[in-house]
Amino acid sequence: MKRHCSCGVSSMAVHGESGGRDAGANLFLPRKAVILRVEQPTTMERHFTLRLADETPLDFEPGQILEVGLMGYGEIPLGLASSPTRRNTFDIVVRSVGRVSQAINRLQPGDSLLIRGPLGKGFDLAMFRGHSVLVVAGGIGLCPTRSLIQYILDRREEFQRFTLFYGARDPQQQLFLKDLAEWRGSKTVEYFETVDKGDPGWRGNVGVITILFPKVKIDPGTKVVVCGPPIMFKFVIRELAKLGIPHEDIFVDLERRMKCGVGKCGHCQINDKYVCTDGPVFSFAEIKTLEEAL
Amino acid sequence: MSDYFINEKDFGDFLKRLVRARNVLGPKAKRGHFVFGRIENPEDLRLDYDVTILPPKKAFFPTCQDLVRFDGDQVSGCIDPVDQVLFGVHFYDVKAIDMTDLLFAERGEDRNYTANRQAATIVASSIQSVSPRAFWGSVGKEVEPKGHDAFLTKVARGYVYQSRTPKGSALLELGKFRKAEATELEAARKADEAVKKKCPETLKYGAAEVAKKVRAAFPDEKLWERLSERCFSCGSCNLVCPTCYCFDVQDHWNVDQRSGARTRYWDACLTSEFSKVSLGAGNSENFRESRGERFRHRILRKASYLNEKLGGPACVGCGRCAAACTADIADPVKTIREVMEAAS
Numbered sequence: 001m002k003r004h005c006s007c008g009v010s011s012m013a014v015h016g017e018s019g020g021r022d023a024g025a026n027l028f029l030p031r032k033a034v035i036l037r038v039e040q041p042t043t044m045e046r047h048f049t050l051r052l053a054d055e056t057p058l059d060f061e062p063g064q065i066l067e068v069g070l071m072g073y074g075e076i077p078l079g080l081a082s083s084p085t086r087r088n089t090f091d092i093v094v095r096s097v098g099r100v101s102q103a104i105n106r107l108q109p110g111d112s113l114l115i116r117g118p119l120g121k122g123f124d125l126a127m128f129r130g131h132s133v134l135v136v137a138g139g140i141g142l143c144p145t146r147s148l149i150q151y152i153l154d155r156r157e158e159f160q161r162f163t164l165f166y167g168a169r170d171p172q173q174q175l176f177l178k179d180l181a182e183w184r185g186s187k188t189v190e191y192f193e194t195v196d197k198g199d200p201g202w203r204g205n206v207g208v209i210t211i212l213f214p215k216v217k218i219d220p221g222t223k224v225v226v227c228g229p230p231i232m233f234k235f236v237i238r239e240l241a242k243l244g245i246p247h248e249d250i251f252v253d254l255e256r257r258m259k260c261g262v263g264k265c266g267h268c269q270i271n272d273k274y275v276c277t278d279g280p281v282f283s284f285a286e287i288k289t290l291e292e293a294l
Numbered sequence: 295m296s297d298y299f300i301n302e303k304d305f306g307d308f309l310k311r312l313v314r315a316r317n318v319l320g321p322k323a324k325r326g327h328f329v330f331g332r333i334e335n336p337e338d339l340r341l342d343y344d345v346t347i348l349p350p351k352k353a354f355f356p357t358c359q360d361l362v363r364f365d366g367d368q369v370s371g372c373i374d375p376v377d378q379v380l381f382g383v384h385f386y387d388v389k390a391i392d393m394t395d396l397l398f399a400e401r402g403e404d405r406n407y408t409a410n411r412q413a414a415t416i417v418a419s420s421i422q423s424v425s426p427r428a429f430w431g432s433v434g435k436e437v438e439p440k441g442h443d444a445f446l447t448k449v450a451r452g453y454v455y456q457s458r459t460p461k462g463s464a465l466l467e468l469g470k471f472r473k474a475e476a477t478e479l480e481a482a483r484k485a486d487e488a489v490k491k492k493c494p495e496t497l498k499y500g501a502a503e504v505a506k507k508v509r510a511a512f513p514d515e516k517l518w519e520r521l522s523e524r525c526f527s528c529g530s531c532n533l534v535c536p537t538c539y540c541f542d543v544q545d546h547w548n549v550d551q552r553s554g555a556r557t558r559y560w561d562a563c564l565t566s567e568f569s570k571v572s573l574g575a576g577n578s579e580n581f582r583e584s585r586g587e588r589f590r591h592r593i594l595r596k597a598s599y600l601n602e603k604l605g606g607p608a609c610v611g612c613g614r615c616a617a618a619c620t621a622d623i624a625d626p627v628k629t630i631r632e633v634m635e636a637a638s
Contacts, residue, residue, distance in 0.1 A: 004356040026371035027404055028361040028543075028556065044574055071364035072554050074545045097574040114369065230579055256581060257571045259543050263401045266540030266563060269591070270581070272599035277401055291512055292581065292591075 027262045030069065030114035036089060038109055041175045045095045045140070046105045047081070053112060057087045062147035063122030063253060063281040066115045067261040068092055074100040077258035077268075079144025079280065080118065083151040093143040093175060119261045120276050123148050123225070123251060131223045132161035136236050138209050138228025142166055142175050144253050144280070145227045149179075149189075156188050163190040163216060167209030167228070170197045190216060208232075213239045220244060227253035233294045237284065250284035254293065295463055298471040299478050301452035308469025309336035312379065315468060316415075319353055320381040321346055333381065341382050341448070344425035345612055349536030350380050350387050351394055354410040358559045361406055361543065365553040372555075373405050375413035379465070382419040382446070385439040385486075386430040386610035390536030391416065392441040393604050397539060400603075406558075415461040420447040420482070421489045427613030429627050431493035436501060437606035447482035454482040493611070495627045501607050504630055505598040507637045512594065515586060517636050521629055522589035524621035529562025531592065531615035531624040537608045538562070563595075564588050593629055 032053035039047040052058055060080055069075030076098075082091035096105045104113060133152060137145045152159050164183065168174045174195075183191040192212045194205035205211060209232060218224075224245055226236050233252060240250055256268035256275040263277035270292040273279065287293040300308060312318055318333040321343040328343040330350045360372050383391070391411075398407035418439065444462030447454045454474050457463045474482075497504075511517060532538045542561040547554040561568065568588070569581040582588045596609040609626055616625035623629075 004359040026362070026373055026406065027402055028406065029371045030362070030369065069545075071362070071369055071556065072545050072547050074543070074556070095574045097572040229573070255571065257569055260541070260558075262404070264398065264404055264539070264541070265543065265558075265561070267542075267561075267568060269563075269569075271594070292587075 028116070028260075030067070030075075030116045032112050033115050034112045035107055035109050038107070041177055042173055044097075044173075045093050045175060047091060047093045047176070048104075048107075049082075049089050049091050050113075050115075051089050052115075058084075058090050058118065060084050060090070060118035061122035061125070062151045063120075063144060064118035064147075065120045065144075065258070065261065065276065065280055066092065066117035067119065067258070068094070068104065069100060069114050069116075070103050071114065073103040075114075075116070075259075075261075076100045076104075077119075077261060077276065079147065079253065081143040081146045083147050083149075083154060085151055085154040091146075093140065095140060116261060119258075120280050121278065123281050125151070127251075128152075128223050129158045131159065131221060132163070132219050133159055133223050133225070134163045134165070134218055135225045136165045136209060136228070136232075137225075138167045138232040139169065139173070140175065141227035141229070141232070141253070145225055146176065146179070148225060153188060161190065161219060161222070162188065163218065163222075164192070165209055165212045166191070166193045167212070167232075168193075168195050170195050171199050171202045192216060208235070210235050210239050213243075218243050218245070221249070223249050223251070225251045225253065230255075230294070237294070247285040247288055248283055251281055252284060252287065252294070254280050254282065256280075295457040295459060297474040297479055298455040298457065298466060299452055299474040300455060300469050300471045304470040305453055306336060308471075309339060311468040312336075312381070312465065316465075317376065317378040318381050319350070319378055330380070339382065341419055341446075342422040343382070344421075344423040345384075345428065345614060345617075347614075348534060349390060349612070349614065350383055351391060351536055351539070353378060353380055353414060354391075355394065355398075355407050355539060355541075355560075358557050359406060360555040360557050362556040363553070364555070373409045375409040377413050377415075379415045379417065381417045383416055383442065384421050384430075384612075385418055386428075386612050387536050388416065388418045388439040388442045389434065389437055389610045390612070392439070393537050393600075393608060393610075394539050395441055396604065397600075415465070416442040416444075417462065417465070418442040418445045420445075420486055422448060424489065424492045424494065425613055425617070426494055427616040427625065428493045428611060429495040429497055429613060430611035431490040432495075432497040433609055433611035433626075434501060434606040437604065437610075447485055449478055449481040449485060452478075454478050456482075495613065495616075495625075497611070497627050497630060499630065499634055501597075501601065504607070504634065505601045508594060508630065508633050509598040511633050511637055512590065514636065517633065518586035518590040519584070521623065521632060522585040524623050525564065525585045525589055526620055527564055527566050527585060527588065528620065529564045530618040530620065532562035532564055533560055534614035534618045535596075536610060536612055536614070537596070540568075563591055589623075593626070593633070596626060597630060 033050040037049040067075040198206040258268040258276040259265040263274040268275035271290040320333045322338045398404045443459040445456045541558040600608040
């Protein structure tokens with residue numbers, strides 16, 4: 001008697017020996033990646049810089065996702081947090097929330113983990129080139145958008161004005177501290193930041209991310225990227241409407257429970273779309289009729 | 295391919311040889327119900343079944359299935375299909391299998407399913423008894439059953455065996471089949487026509503009209519709350535559905551604490567945790583938090599979302615969900631009728 005699995009539940013009786021017919025790729029087979037660097041910007045998040053174990057570059061677009069995991073623990077979907085222009089390595093940021101993320105966050109440089117991907121549709125760069133770009137990132141929404149931010153900074157001449165809004169809950173929750181320090185003094189990106197709640201050492205803006213809109217003029221024709229906690233989207237899109245940004249020029253990067261990452265398991269569905277294969281990046285025009293999207 | 299006839303007496307011998315030669319899965323009785331299971335003794339095969347508890351998709355998409363196995367640092371796939379003959383599949387389940395075939399193959403083929411599917415031979419059979427909740431006579435009439443290798447119809451004094459593929463014809467050598475006569479084929483056609491009129495339940499509306507109105511009813515929160523008021527969020531309607539294919543993936547270790555597997559299990563979008571995301575620090579976001587939202591998602595998925603892809607609704611009218619629902623609120627005929635009436 002052969003079983004499809006080893007969980008002890010007897011499945012459909014299939015018999016006989018076979019084998020040698022494992023033709024075609026198994027969508028669920030991961031690749032090994034080695035951890036080169038680990039930083040811990042906050043108490044909850046760890047920032048990993050990785051390289052594929054076979055040392056080939058990971059071929060991806062900004063905004064695409066990976067399923068990252070450890071055998072015996074599971075996989076979690078994560079947006080790539082670095083740009084493909086930095087070819088030899090790629091970054092992810094893992095927040096400790098459950099069994100898998102906690103296990104990953106115990107790893108050290110030299111350890112390896114398993115990835116599947118890149119998966120899904122990232123930012124359509126052809127839509128952005130030659131235009132001004134505004135990125136609105138809230139909380140860990142800065143991680144997937146960093147893939148686009150770095151891309152724009154690396155190929156700055158391909159874009160016009162580049163503005164970045166970043167909101168964190170409090171100063172202790174800020175991520176990519178080195179990047180932030182660089183952006184604050186940078187002439188290549190107009191960087192604005194705020195925290196929901198300040199602390200005695202904080203001299204910057206205090207308030208939700210929408211308080212940053214009056215601080216800068218956004219040109220018509222600007223392409224806008226929004227990524228953050230679910231509650232943030234509605235308020236940001238309202239601000240963008242006031243500025244007259246057309247829906248086709250607004251791109252949202254959505255988070256859902258992407259279990260398989262290949263458009264099968266059903267967990268990440270919003271109406272009839274799968275976030276893992278149709279997204280995670282959608283134009284607002286594409287999803288505004290989907291009641292479950294925002 | 296061609297049409298054959300086998301008489302009642304020779305059919306028994308054919309089955310004997312078939313179960314000896316091949317792995318046969320077919321309908322058999324189990325505690326007052328029917329299930330698809332391994333047929334080792336031809337007497338166990340119950341072609342007079344009305345409906346099985348679980349649909350035959352479990353032959354290709356088992357309730358739990360290892361996707362990847364590991365041993366220390368070694369990780370390997372475990373796609374390992376076996377020949378099997380699904381014997382006696384009703385046309386509504388044939389339609390459902392054809393749908394899951396498409397859904398597992400599109401946008402990145404899932405070989406964990408398709409390899410099992412390709413290794414199987416499906417012999418469909420005519421419906422001899424009708425289950426009390428069936429409505430296959432009226433739903434998705436625009437979708438033809440296809441993907442099966444042969445179709446068996448009970449007629450006077452024997453069976454008509456219509457082979458559609460080489461896999462279907464390969465079984466002919468196991469029995470005393472002869473070419474069917476025109477009168478036998480006509481009798482088979484009439485029998486299949488006649489049974490379609492015997493469904494106890496009828497969906498009165500066409501698929502396009504239903505798809506449009508059910509989709510348009512999305513914002514009517516009160517309607518969905520009312521329809522799902524008695525829902526236990528148990529997911530039984532999903533688990534017995536032949537076109538549901540959502541799954542969860544869990545890792546587990548073997549007792550050696552060295553090896554183990556990444557396994558998928560059938561999952562159900564009616565359960566409360568299905569769309570829940572952990573945000574850390576004890577916070578979470580549930581994208582379909584209320585029963586109404588989950589109930590609506592199921593109905594839209596069956597009646598609207600997949601229609602374009604499948605050429606019709608993702609419901610074949612087997613009535614399993616209606617029968618499995620403890621609160622008896624899952625019946626698509628009743629639900630769609632209520633939505634259509636609320637919309638008009």
